[in-house]
Amino acid sequence: MLERIRIVLIGTSHPGNIGGTARAMKNMGLTDLTLVSPRGEARSADAISRASGADELLAGARTVDSLEEAVADCTLVVGASARSRTLPWPMLTPRALGERLPNELTGPETRMALVFGREDSGLTNAELQRCHAHVHIPSNPDFSSLNLVTAVQVLAYECHLAWLATQQAETPSTQEEHQPFGIEWDNPPASHADLERFFAHLERVLIAIDFHDPATPRQLMARLRRLYLRARPDQMEMNILRGMLTAMEKHAGRTPGADSGDMHP
Template sequence: MHKPSPPLEGPDAFQDKIRIVLVETSHSGNIGAVARAMKNMGLANLWLVNPNSFPDEASYARAAGASDILDRAQVVPTLDKALEDCIVVMGTSARGRKIPWPVLPPPEAAEIAAEKSLSGPVALVFGRENHGLSNDELHLCHYHIHIPTNPDYSSLNLSMAVQIMCYELRMLFLRNLEDGKDSPYLKPMLAPGDAGWDVPPAKVGDVEGFFGHLEQTLHDVDFHRRDNPRQLMSRLRRLFQRAKLDQMEINILRGILSAVQKAAGVSGNSNSTKASTELTGQDNGHV
């Protein structure tokens, strides 16, 4: 019926302790999409309450590489059966009910779910595609989860709602890695010098060599007048300094400048041209 799935990533803390429960899902393709959303974020425990159709080709087709989540999904006739061994139940709900219930946004709901899962199974319950959970079903929940969507268009696809909660749990898991230290998975990579960048930052001397080469080239092609420089080089310096260049980028830019000088029929400053050739390793400036 389906191709084999790649394994889940390691021993994620929430794979089996937090249960995703779908109530009377109408479209089996949504079940597959939920399985995919779960596996993206490292969860694996899916329970289905009286689904309209499952298993079938549509659910496995939408699951893509998450068919193993569907293979081990628990199918039960009632919500009571899905929740009977859980210690905490959270159900997705809109605000504005006659009797207020404890309501949490997704980040806070994820924190409580993770904390309570240390003591026993925690269920996150999602209702039907067309009208969600009934009042009686919501009364089984200790907390309601409200996803603050655009009030003018608040309807979420089932898998989108599940993805939001699974994402919050994933972020919590990553933040808690390495005994509370910052997780390397969450550190930004924005510029040379950041972990994961492929080339070291350009050295000051090399950057200054580039600026000298740039000014010479602009002079060679009659774009820059040294006797009336105005603020051209200052503004270009600000531009390139803001870019936080790495060493390879300096090499590429100097190769381009050498190619411009060659195309313009000028030899350029001998020092700058020689330095560019040494940096790029190629006379034609290609890298």
């Protein structure tokens, strides 16, 4: 899907912005860059410096003389635009654009162009009117003009997320919603029984060090339960906490409880 998305920059003045666009595209897995009549040198030292490793994408950029040429083979042309124009046009948010992509870019002949205008003046009305739709990045109405590269980055990011969603839909994630840590965690979660043994041990230690009086509990154990259960300790963390309790018992001059031995991490 991402290989069918073209970034088109019209009349760019600053070569650094062309290089920065190449980097932002490569970061998001886009590869097709077309420049329409750039006003600066597209392969200057500044452009290459800002490309920061996306050199081959920059070198492979096509340069043409007109928007027509740049988007001739595209089945969807979307212009990046400020919100208000004299003639209202179909307007998408970046997110809504992303959500449309999987359906838009299915066939072998499909291709989308995302068109960005000049740093100082954006797209002309004539250019905007060659687009199927306009996309506006929500922003501070008093300061709404984004830098060209950061605008490319935001839209490329939404394209990347839309593509990721298609990949994940094919291989459903096993990650549970309520899990504070996901499948890449380094240790399996502690069991309910482990947690209950920990709470019993914790309560013994708190009594031994005169911090907790079961006769006036003041919700102490309830609050500690809520805290530790919320954290969803893994098995290694459980062993560390149990080991700490055992060490504390020894220093508090008590004999460790029967099931609390050998719990050091």
